Amino acid sequence: AQTVTQSQPEMSVQEAETVTLSCTYDTSESDYYLFWYKQPPSRQMILVIRQEAYKQQNATENRFSVNFQKAAKSFSLKISDSQLGDAAMYFCAFHAYNTDKLIFGTGTRLQVFP
Amino acid sequence: GAVVSQHPSWVICKSGTSVKIECRSLDFQATTMFWYRQFPKQSLMLMATSNEGSKATYEQGVEKDKFLINHASLTLSTLTVTSAHPEDSSFYICSAIDRGRADTQYFGPGTRLTVL
Numbered sequence: 001a002q003t004v005t006q007s008q009p010e011m012s013v014q015e016a017e018t019v020t021l022s023c024t025y026d027t028s029e030s031d032y033y034l035f036w037y038k039q040p041p042s043r044q045m046i047l048v049i050r051q052e053a054y055k056q057q058n059a060t061e062n063r064f065s066v067n068f069q070k071a072a073k074s075f076s077l078k079i080s081d082s083q084l085g086d087a088a089m090y091f092c093a094f095h096a097y098n099t100d101k102l103i104f105g106t107g108t109r110l111q112v113f114p
Numbered sequence: 115g116a117v118v119s120q121h122p123s124w125v126i127c128k129s130g131t132s133v134k135i136e137c138r139s140l141d142f143q144a145t146t147m148f149w150y151r152q153f154p155k156q157s158l159m160l161m162a163t164s165n166e167g168s169k170a171t172y173e174q175g176v177e178k179d180k181f182l183i184n185h186a187s188l189t190l191s192t193l194t195v196t197s198a199h200p201e202d203s204s205f206y207i208c209s210a211i212d213r214g215r216a217d218t219q220y221f222g223p224g225t226r227l228t229v230l
Binding site for chain 2: 033035037042043044045046047050052091095097100101102104105106107
């Protein structure tokens, strides 16, 4: 069975600082996708960043980047220059190529302080 | 791009009535859509996978006769909660897969259902 673990229920960061959210996963599949989604208070799930497992280069989207360590099955999200609008619940998610189902972690609530 | 709409955004109904929620992919065709339920401060729980032109696949423990799913076109899936009861009150979220964007799921804004 595939699992996704987010060991940090809550994190906080000062505005303009950098924060890293952790995510580990367990799978026997070799081909898969990994995602980070953000859920602000509006509860709209927003795609933050996507990584394909066959790509060794870490994905980057503006202030958001990942540290993808395939051998360690680790997929952390780094948010640089944190902004108040980054405050949200962040979910790490996985799906193998042979299935469309997303496996979600339990989420990390990020607070951003001015 | 990759916008998914959901309607209504909130609904209040009486116990015993049925409620229909629509999920539309606005700028892409979605052969596969999903329906989730989310309880407060929890992660998303997958209820069913909706495939265009075929029967939905329900997750274990989800009553298919209570949660009717119809995926009649490449841009529309509907979830009907039949004979709703207060315990069905929840936040329901749909998503659609964009095959053109690495099989990424894009989510609707959700529907808050309150059954009185």
